[in-house]
Amino acid sequence: MAVHWFPGHMHKALKEIKEAMGQIDILIEVLDARIPYSSENPEIARVRGDTPCLKILNKYDLADPEVTATWQAHLEAERGVKTLTTSNDNPANSKQIIELIRSVCAHKDVPGKSIKAMITGIPNVGKSTLINLLADRIIAKTGNEPAVTKSQQRINLGGGVVLFDTPGVLWPKVENPNSSYRLAASGAVKNTAMEYDDVGFFAADYLIKAYPELMKERFKLEELPNTEVEFLEAAAKKRGAIMAGGRVNLHKICEVLLTELQSGKLGRITLETPPMIEQEKLAMAEEAARKAAAKEKRKQKFKQGSLTPDKKDRKEKRTEKREAQSQRMKKRRS
Known part of the structure; x- marks a missing residue:
């Protein structure tokens, strides 16, 4: 199944995120703890560069806790990445985010300077709810469906931390077909798109x-x-x-x-594990290699054409004739 849902405001938001990345001290990416890989925007990963990243595994109360711990270890193996878990039923835990931001950006945590943090996340991952908890007031509109936030805004969290909010952004093409299903199953896309x-x-x-x-x-x-x-x-x-x-x-x-x-009525469930994703990545790489080989084969066949021996002979004769004409013209000029 392919997810075909990339509204215009998402394209605009992704462009603005790329442009603002150079001003950011730390990136906060809110993930769905049930699908940490599938809810991670690959476009954000490409533009992040060396910017420190705090990955928030939200909806932890809905996810399998043992698998979440495995995911945290897996994600933190990447350079510059820290993780925290949050959930709507444990808002106090979200306050640790501010402490971790200050810890990671200690060189900026001085009087007269502001730590600039950008928060991103796919639709319906709970980003707006988390922002309201961090700000300790209603800042971001929340909703039980994707694509509620549609424009960027700056939020002063106090204590020298300024937060850049962004709309929930999917990406134009989900490469992993299983991720498409998981995004739909978790409610990251509207019902009309699945x-x-x-x-x-x-x-x-x-x-x-x-x-x-x-x-x-x-x-x-x-x-x-x-x-x-x-x-x-x-x-x-x-x-x-x-x-x-x-x-x-x-x-x-x-x-x-x-x-x-x-x-969450079915229980605490996670829809993917690191070993599963590694296997799927290998399968995707093999499929990409197969398609690339097939494309190259078609390209070579097109270059050679479907020439029969007779057509090939006529083509060679035409080439010889053109070369002979070219030689005669040169002799006349001389």
């Missing part, structure tokens, strides 16, 4: 393998089916998602599954 059935099948396939006990308990199943289709059919019967004639309403049960996943 197919519930398609995303629901992806989520069901992952959940019955990674969190079988949670799925059995939530949908009151004595035995967990082996396939996502069978699981969705069994879950639909338990939830009454049945149409006329006793047919299973797959669209309805997929909608129920995704809604409960996003709200």
Whole structure:
């Protein structure tokens, strides 16, 4: 599944982020703790350069805590990166962000100077809520759907820290197809940009393998089916998602599954792990190499043309004729 949702204000915001990066002392990137890789904007990573980065794994209360700890260690292996976890049910934890900003930018934490921090994050990751907690007042508009913030603003957090807020920004093309599904499953894109059935099948396939006990308990199943289709059919019967004639309403049960996943009713779930992502990156590299080889083959075939021996012979004769004419012209001039 490909996510086709890149409104004009996102293109503008991404351009402004690139232009402002040179003025920033530290970048704060808010990630969804359930999908740390898939919610990380590769465009931001490309323009960040050596700017220190604080990655906030928000919605920690919805994510698998053991997997989150693994992600933190994985992310902090990158030079200049620190991590913190935050959640809406633990706002006090967000205050540690200010302390960490001052620690990382200690050379700027002097009277008369301001530490300039920029905060970014994909839509619906909880960035606006976090800003309001940091500022200790309502600054950023919040909403339970993507793309609420649509313009940049500067916020004085006090204590010499100035925060540059940016709209939630996706990127034009999600290279990893599994990331597209995870972004949709977590609610990072509007419902109108995804197919519930398609995303629901992806989520069901992952959940019955990674969190079988949670799925059995939530949908009151004595035995967990082996396939996502069978699981969705069994879950639909338990939830009454049945149409006329006793047919299973797959669209309805997929909608129920995704809604409960996003709200945390299924339990604390993380949709990707570092080892999974490394495998997917290898698969993507192999696919890219295959496509590049196929493209080069087509290019060479186009250059050579589909010349039969007869056509090749005629082409050589035309070349010889042009060369002979060129020699005769040179002799006449001399």
